[in-house]
Amino acid sequence: AGLKVEAPVLYRGVHVGRVESIAIEPGMSGRINIRIGVQEGTPVTKSTYAQLGYQGVTGLAYVSLNDDGSSAELLSAAGGEPPRIGLRPSVFDSGLDMIATIGELAERLRSGAKDFPSLVGDARGAFASLGALSHKLEERSLAFDRMSTSLEEVGNAARSFNDETLPRFNSLVEQLNRDTRALDRVLNALDENPQSFVFGAPRKKPGPGEPGFSDGGR
Numbered sequence: 001a002g003l004k005v006e007a008p009v010l011y012r013g014v015h016v017g018r019v020e021s022i023a024i025e026p027g028m029s030g031r032i033n034i035r036i037g038v039q040e041g042t043p044v045t046k047s048t049y050a051q052l053g054y055q056g057v058t059g060l061a062y063v064s065l066n067d068d069g070s071s072a073e074l075l076s077a078a079g080g081e082p083p084r085i086g087l088r089p090s091v092f093d094s095g096l097d098m099i100a101t102i103g104e105l106a107e108r109l110r111s112g113a114k115d116f117p118s119l120v121g122d123a124r125g126a127f128a129s130l131g132a133l134s135h136k137l138e139e140r141s142l143a144f145d146r147m148s149t150s151l152e153e154v155g156n157a158a159r160s161f162n163d164e165t166l167p168r169f170n171s172l173v174e175q176l177n178r179d180t181r182a183l184d185r186v187l188n189a190l191d192e193n194p195q196s197f198v199f200g201a202p203r204k205k206p207g208p209g210e211p212g213f214s215d216g217g218r
Helices: 091-192
Strands: 008-011 014-024 032-038 048-054 061-067
Parallel strands (some): 008 061
Antiparallel strands (some): 014 032, 048 061
């Protein structure tokens, strides 16, 4: 990052010390320890963090100490080891990451642009299929309309049958009922006087004033 020994250390923009050493931490590949010395009384707390800053014209790096205010407890040494201050990405580092991200996004857009014509073709095919489906649905709708008309005609024919044919049918049923009752009367008469079926019904005796009338009481 361009940081060197004797680089300045700033606490919220105020010069408070210098970088004393830069070394790879033993047994921790890829981790670098930056040992700094600061003036006595510098309020380094558990919420103090370090960032790398860069001087405008020269571009030389320095250590910038800041505090997010989450803890007021002063940082102290433990087990004979000097206290450790966490390092956070600087604004410059964040900018580099953002540039890299934008470059990656641009590359993806370029790759996607190659597939854009095929996507357009797929979209056109989908719209064509949608149009065909709409046409088929319209045909089905017309078929249902024709079926509804046919059912209505059947209903009209049924109503015509009820209005014209049913009264004549009822008249025939009534006549059949009358004939059935007359036949019942004939059968009852035969049951009471079977010989009348051969000799006919007995004659009625003549009444007073009729020929052949006789008064047996005189």
